[in-house]
Each structure stands twice: as structure tokens, then as C-alpha cells.
Amino acid sequence: MGDNLIGHVLSGRYEIQKLLGEGETAWVFEAYDNNQPDRKVAVKVIKAEYTPSSGARKAFTQKVCSIADGQHPHILPIYDHGTQRIGGVPVFYLVMQLAQGGSLEDRLKKGRLSLNEAGRILQEICAALDYAHSQQVFHLDLKTSNILFDKQDHVLVADFGLADLTQKTCHPKANSGPVAQAYLSPEQLSGGRAGPLTDIYLLGIMLYQMLTGGLPTRGQADEGSMVRLEHPLPAGIRAVIARATQPDPYQRYHTAGDLAQAFTASIAQAKKDRRQTVIAAVSLIITSIACIAAVMVVPDVRSWLGLERSTPMPTSTTASPTATLTPMPTSPPTPSLTPTPSPTPYIVLSVAQSHVYAEPGENCDELGMVYRGDQLPLCGRSEDGVWLQVDYLGMKGWIPVHAVKTSIEPTVLPAVRVTLAPTRTPTPTATPSLPGPNTPVRLQNPGFERVQGNVIPGWQWWAEDNFEDKTCRSDPCFDTPLFSQTNDPARVIDGPTLQVEATAFVGLRVYILQTVSVSPTVPVRFQALAKVYSDLGGVRLAAGIEPNGSPDCSQARWGDALLVDQSRDIVRLVTPAVAAGPPGWVTICLYAESVHPARSNTAFFDNAILMANPE
Numbered sequence: 001m002g003d004n005l006i007g008h009v010l011s012g013r014y015e016i017q018k019l020l021g022e023g024e025t026a027w028v029f030e031a032y033d034n035n036q037p038d039r040k041v042a043v044k045v046i047k048a049e050y051t052p053s054s055g056a057r058k059a060f061t062q063k064v065c066s067i068a069d070g071q072h073p074h075i076l077p078i079y080d081h082g083t084q085r086i087g088g089v090p091v092f093y094l095v096m097q098l099a100q101g102g103s104l105e106d107r108l109k110k111g112r113l114s115l116n117e118a119g120r121i122l123q124e125i126c127a128a129l130d131y132a133h134s135q136q137v138f139h140l141d142l143k144t145s146n147i148l149f150d151k152q153d154h155v156l157v158a159d160f161g162l163a164d165l166t167q168k169t170c171h172p173k174a175n176s177g178p179v180a181q182a183y184l185s186p187e188q189l190s191g192g193r194a195g196p197l198t199d200i201y202l203l204g205i206m207l208y209q210m211l212t213g214g215l216p217t218r219g220q221a222d223e224g225s226m227v228r229l230e231h232p233l234p235a236g237i238r239a240v241i242a243r244a245t246q247p248d249p250y251q252r253y254h255t256a257g258d259l260a261q262a263f264t265a266s267i268a269q270a271k272k273d274r275r276q277t278v279i280a281a282v283s284l285i286i287t288s289i290a291c292i293a294a295v296m297v298v299p300d301v302r303s304w305l306g307l308e309r310s311t312p313m314p315t316s317t318t319a320s321p322t323a324t325l326t327p328m329p330t331s332p333p334t335p336s337l338t339p340t341p342s343p344t345p346y347i348v349l350s351v352a353q354s355h356v357y358a359e360p361g362e363n364c365d366e367l368g369m370v371y372r373g374d375q376l377p378l379c380g381r382s383e384d385g386v387w388l389q390v391d392y393l394g395m396k397g398w399i400p401v402h403a404v405k406t407s408i409e410p411t412v413l414p415a416v417r418v419t420l421a422p423t424r425t426p427t428p429t430a431t432p433s434l435p436g437p438n439t440p441v442r443l444q445n446p447g448f449e450r451v452q453g454n455v456i457p458g459w460q461w462w463a464e465d466n467f468e469d470k471t472c473r474s475d476p477c478f479d480t481p482l483f484s485q486t487n488d489p490a491r492v493i494d495g496p497t498l499q500v501e502a503t504a505f506v507g508l509r510v511y512i513l514q515t516v517s518v519s520p521t522v523p524v525r526f527q528a529l530a531k532v533y534s535d536l537g538g539v540r541l542a543a544g545i546e547p548n549g550s551p552d553c554s555q556a557r558w559g560d561a562l563l564v565d566q567s568r569d570i571v572r573l574v575t576p577a578v579a580a581g582p583p584g585w586v587t588i589c590l591y592a593e594s595v596h597p598a599r600s601n602t603a604f605f606d607n608a609i610l611m612a613n614p615e
Contacts, residue, residue, distance in 0.1 A: 005029065005045060010093055011082050014043055023145070025050040025166045030098060041079060042098045048089050050166035057083070057092060057165070064161035067132050068096075074128040076148060076158040099156050101149025104210070108144060112213035115237075115267045121147070122207060122263055124155035126256035129203070132160055133196045133255070134455055140164065140194050142202035143183045144209060182215040186247045195462065197249035200259060204244025204252075207263065211237070216245070236266035239348065239375045250552065254460070262374070269377075345378040345413070347390060347404040354404075355517055356397035360387035362517065367397045378406060380416040389416050441518055441610040443588075448498035448605055451485040456498065456512065463510040481510050486604070493529050493570055493606035501602040502594055510603075511553050512590040516610055518580045525577040525614040526588040529607045531570050537596035538565035539603050543573035549585025556589050563595065577614050586610075 005027070009015045015032045017040075022028070026046045033039045046052065052060065061081055070077035080095040104121065107113070113121070125147060132139065141163040148156040185201040188194055205227070208216050212231035227245050229238055240262045246252050253259040349370050358365040360382045370376065370392075376399075377391040387398045388406070444458030451457075463481050486492060486499040500510055518524055524545065532539045540563050544556030559575040573590065580586050588610055594601035 005086065005091075008086060009034070010043065010084050010091075010095075011080075014041065014080075014093075014095055016043060021145075025162070031095075033095075040098045042096045044094045044096065046092045046166060048091070051090060051092055052165050057081075060161055060165045063135075063137055064165075067135050067137050068160060070097075072128060072131050074124045074155045074157055075132065075160065076156040096158070097150075097156070099148035099158075100151050101153055103145055103149070104147035104206075105144040107149075108209065108213060113210045115211070115270065118207065118210040119264060119267055121155055121210065122203075123260050125157055125203065125206075126260040128155070128157040129196075129199055129256035133199070136454055137161055138194070138196055139199050139202075140188075141183075142199055142206060144206060147206070181218070185249075187249060195249075197252050197254075200252045200256060201245055201249070203256060203259060204241050207244070208241050234266065234270035236269045236375055237263070240266050243374070266375075345406065345408045346375050347378050347388060347399065347406050349374045349376075349399075349403060350405045354399055356390065356392045356399055358397065360389075360398040362400075362519075364398075367392055367395055370399070378408070378413065381413045383415045388413075437613050437615050439612040441516060441524065441612050443516060443608055443610055444514060446608040447495065448608070449485065449496055451483055451498060454483045456483060459512055459514050461510060461512045491531070491533065491602075491604055493531060493604060495606070498605045499602060500592060500605070501600060509593045510591070512605070513553055513587055514608075515549050515585055515587045517584060518586055518610075518612065520582050520584045521579050522612050523577045523579050523614065524586055524610055524612050525575055526586075526608070526610050527572060527574040528590055528605055528609070529570050530564070530573055530590075531604045532564040532566060532568070533600065533602040533604075534565045534594070535600050537594070538563050539601055540564075540591075540593045540595060541571065541573055541603060542591045543575045544589040544591065545575040545578055546587040546589065547578040548581035549587055553587065553589035553591070556587070558589075558591075561591075 005016050006018065006029070007016065010031075013034050015034055016029045017032060018030050020028045020030055020042065026044050029043045029045065031041050031043045033041050065078050065081070068075050068078040076099065077097045078094055079097070081093065083090055083092050085091070129139065137160055139157070139160050141159060142157075146158040148158050150156055182205055183202055185194065185198045186192075187198060205216065208214075208227075208229065208231075211233060214231060216227035216229055218227060229241060233241070240259070243262075244252055244259055253262065354370055355362075356367045356370055358367055378388060379391055379396060380389040381387065381401070382389075382398070386401060388401050388404065390397055390399055445456070448456060448459070461483070482499075482501045484499050484501070485496050487496055491497065491499065498512075500512075526543055526545045528543055530541050532541070540561050542558050542561040544553055544558040546553060546556040548555070557576050557578050559573060562571055562573070564571055575588075578586070588608070590605055590608075592603040
């Protein structure tokens with residue numbers, strides 16, 4: 001049918017000129033816009049077997065077209081869309097900017113990319129993904145064919161939401177090629193829940209393809225990774241790709257920006273290592289040449305090296321020209337050798353995540369967070385050997401030795417003497433004191449502040465619609481909750497308050513969570529304040545705590561679930577006390593579920609508190 005569409009005019013405006021390409025679900029054509037004769041556009045026509053329902057089309061145009069409105073420089077703009085019968089068959093089409101710089105797929109046919117070029121392209125793709133994810137739009141079908149370029153060679157990411165629009169199956173077809181097989185995450189292969197971390201996996205596969213020109217092969221589930229990175233790559237870059245393609249979504253980078261930042265750092269380290277290797281090789285060659293020349297030319301040096309006797313040889317009876325000899329030096333000269341620099345030692349984080357501290361101690365200021373597989377240069381160790389000093393983004397930081405694997409034996413590192421601020425009652429470092437009764441544990445953003453674009457700093461969330469048979473009764477229709485910060489005096493709890501709202505008779509089921517470092521085996525209890533506004537039936541609320549730091553709430557111990565509506569004032573959600581597991585992490589969770597679809601179901605949260613040794 002693709003060729004049969006050439007010459008057709010869609011909506012009396014878009015005259016199809018030629019076929020540009022064909023994918024599994026659609027054709028792409030070049031077309032003239034008769035309303036703007038000087039403008040050529042790209043028209044994507046969905047194949048009949050993938051034609052979406054009217055509800056799917058409406059959801060797509062409201063959700064995806066809102067981010068593809070031309071406002072973001074790296075998302076391909078969608079100008080128009082519509083449905084038209086051609087040959088008695090309804091055809092759904094999208095009118096988009098014609099990208100004149102080709103695709104990443106075309107570019108890779110000429111060979112793999114340099115580190116700098118791959119880094120630039122990755123940065124622009126990640127900027128587009130982070131923006132889309134902040135609007136709760138996920139791609140789920142990233143591959144090199146939908147990374148396009150404009151005339152200025154800037155990235156334009158195409159086909160956001162198309163996988164959902166066409167109801168493309170998560171399972172590969174029997175006749176799907178190796179590219180289609182490679183660009184499927186473990187959760188898509190198993191029919192699991194796909195989301196923003198699926199895009200991170202697909203981006204890791206794409207990065208590997210950009211750098212090597214090939215695709216990774218799939219490993220076995222028991223190998224700990226779903227892909228085998230067989231091409232030689234610098235260790236730091238390999239670690240970045242390995243983390244992005246972890247089979248467990250929660251072990252991947254949390255955002256596309258995190259991936260881009262890690263890759264940029266790995267490029268810098270790879271270039272530094274390469275310079276050191278070249279300098280070492282050149283120094284070794286120069287030194288070797290100098291030594292050989294000295295041995296072959298200067299007899300005194302040959303004698304000093306033991307290659308020639310230092311005592312004079314017997315005088316030959318045959319007359320020979322008299323040579324003027326330079327006296328031997330009283331002590332042999334010491335050759336100046338340029339030392340070969342040894343590889344920079346490093347650590348690789350072996351636990352799920354860990355803080356980097358300004359000083360060796362969990363009660364010290366935190367510089368940041370690192371995650372499983374992250375690699376940091378190793379600088380030294382504490383005198384007691386319990387902490388390692390690392391280079392964290394140009395700063396000297398400390399990380400516990402039990403959380404990492406090292407490239408060298410830590411005992412060979414120099415011990416770093418750290419002078420801590422004196423305390424009124426110093427305690428021996430060998431026996432850290434346990435928290436006292438009702439000791440607060442530091443949380444990130446316990447007041448849920450600075451909420452913007454559905455992003456809650458310091459917290460993660462996931463949500464779903466808990467009503468399968470629903471009718472959206474407003475425009476626009478949101479199928480995910482809206483997160484914001486309210487200052488409405490009638491709704492605040494204690495100052496600015498997190499507001500989680502499900503509108504337009506769409507159901508609400510949401511989890512808000514954070515993983516926190518605590519002392520192993522210490523009892524902890526989590527609590528938070530909440531209130532509700534609901535047009536019908538109320539909202540069920542609960543708090544939970546997962547004692548082993550699992551990056552979701554599936555194994556959480558929940559407190560009492562409370563059914564709340566606006567007739568009740570502020571309620572306190574409390575978990576049972578649990579002992580933190582051996583990893584030294586717990587995950588705290590808040591849960592909200594609407595009982596009936598209503599015009600508005602809204603939950604409010606504030607004042608999250610995690611207490612150690614609760615009484």
C-alpha cells in the first residue's frame with residue numbers, strides 16, 4: 001500500500017511525493033504542504049493493522065503532541081495529524097518536520113563514531129529524554145532509525161509515544177531482525193512494566209552501537225547481565241554502558257542526564273589514560289634508544305654496565321694509531337630514566353548505592369551519591385583502613401571500604417591522616433556509637449519542596465490508573481497524576497505541601513519512595529503527615545518501609561491503611577518499626593489510591609520523618 005499512497009492529498013493539504021522509508025508499523029513519505037508551498041514535510045502513515053483506536057489517538061495527540069510542539073530543540077516537531085479513508089481503509093497520519101540531515105542509522109553505515117561525536121549526540125538525546133520524562137512521556141522504542149538530524153546537524157528525536165499508539169507488542173516477532181531483538185529491554189521481553197528506565201536501557205544499547213558500529217549479544221539471565229559487551233572499550237566507558245543495560249531497571253542510571261554526565265566523565269578519563277600511555281611509551285623508547293646509543297658508542301659506559309672489562313686490555317704488538325682516551329670518571333654516571341606511570345588505581349561500587357562523604361564517617365557532610373558499577377579514582381585510605389579516599393567530581397571524598405571493589409590492595413595505599421573537628425566527648429573510631437532513642441535519620445527533601453514538572457527532588461515515584469474501564473470526561477485527559485507544590489491555605493499541612501492529583505475521573509494509584517542509608521540492624525520507623533481532597537469516596541493512604549533497601553515497595557512492611565476524605569483533617573501515617581538489614585539501607589514508601597473515579601482525587605503529603613531506635 002505504501003507506493004499506492006504517492007500522489008494522494010491528505011486533508012486537502014499534504015500532497016505525498018515519495019516514499020522515504022518503511023518500518024514495522026508505518027511508512028514515512030516526503031510531502032508538499034499546499035498551504036505553504038515552499039515547505040516540505042514528512043508524513044508518517046500508520047499501517048492498517050496498527051491503526052489506533054479513537055481513544056488511543058486522542059490520548060496520543062494530547063500527551064505526545066504537547067512535547068513535540070517545536071518548543072524543545074531536540075524533539076522532532078509534529079505539525080498536524082488526522083485520519084482519512086484511502087481505498088476504503090481509515091488511515092491515521094502524522095505530519096512532522098522533514099529532517100534534512102538524515103538519521104543516526106544512515107550515519108553508522110559509514111562507520112562507528114568518535115568519542116567526541118558520540119558524546120555530543122548522546123547529550124542532545126538525553127536532553128530530549130529528560131524533558132519528555134518530566135512530562136511523563138516515555139519513548140519505549142528508541143533506536144538509531146528514529147534519531148534524526150536537521151540541517152545544522154542537531155539531534156531530533158522522533159516517534160515519542162508511537163509504541164503505545166500502535167499497541168506494538170513488547171515481545172519480538174519470530175521474523176524480527178537482530179536490530180529489533182537488540183533494542184528490547186529485559187522488561188519488554190518478559191512483558192513487564194516499561195517506563196523511563198526502559199529508555200535508559202535502550203540508550204545504553206545505542207551508545208554501544210555508536211562507539212563500536214555493532215550490537216551487543218544477549219547473555220543468559222544467570223550471567224548477571226542481559227548483554228555481552230564484546231568489543232574492546234576503555235574500562236570507564238564499558239562501565240557506563242554496563243550500568244545503563246543492567247537487567248534490573250532500578251540498577252540503571254536514574255535519568256538520561258545522569259547517563260550523559262557519566263559518559264562525559266568517562267571520555268575525559270579515557271583521554272587522560274591514553275595520554276599517559278603515549279607519554280610512557282615515548283619515554284620508554286627514548287630512554288631505550290639513549291641507553292643503546294651509550295652502550296654502543298661510549299666505551300666507559302659499556303664498562304660500567306659490565307659489557308666490557310674496566311681494566312685495560314694487553315697492548316697489541318701490532319702498531320696502531322695512537323688514540324687519545326678520556327679518563328674514566330671516578331664514579332659511574334647514573335642514567336636519568338623517565339619512570340613509566342602506573343595505572344591510576346580505582347574503586348568500583350559493589351553495593352546498590354552509597355553516599356560519598358566529605359570526611360570518613362557516616363555522620364559527616366555528604367558530597368553526593370554513587371551507584372552500583374560507578375568507577376572513581378582511588379586516592380588513599382583512612383588510618384584504620386575502614387574508609388577509602390576517592391576523587392569525586394574533582395573533590396576528595398570518602399566511601400566505606402565494604403561498599404566497593406578495588407583495582408589494587410588497599411593496604412598498599414598511603415594512609416591519609418584526617419583531623420576531625422574536636423568533640424566534647426570524643427569516642428573511639430573503632431567502635432562507632434549507635435544512635436540514641438528517637439534519633440532522626442537524615443532524609444533528602446523531607447518537606448517535599450521544589451516540586452516542578454512532576455519531579456520531586458530526592459524522591460522517586462511511579463503511578464498507574466487503577467480503573468480499567470474508565471471514560472475520560474474532560475479535555476485534556478491525564479492518565480497519570482499531576483505532582484505539584486501547593487500553598488493554598490486550605491490544603492497545606494506545614495508550609496508548602498506536596499500535592500498529588502488525579503483529575504477527570506481517572507483513577508489514582510501512586511507510590512512515592514526514597515532509599516536511605518542507616519546503620520545495619522538498628523530499628524527504624526517511618527512516618528509522614530497527609531490529608532485528602534476527594535469528590536467521591538475518598539483516598540486510601542498508607543506508609544511503608546522496606547528493610548533491605550530494595551528499590552521499590554513490593555516487599556515493604558506497611559502501616560495501617562487509612563481511608564480519608566476532606567471531612568478529616570491531617571492524619572499521621574506510621575509504619576511498624578523494622579530492623580535495617582545488613583546492607584545498611586532502607587526504602588521508605590508512601591502510597592495513595594483513589595477508591596472511586598471522581599472529578600478530583602487529591603492527596604497531600606508533608607513532614608516525612610525516619611526515626612532510629614523509636615520508643
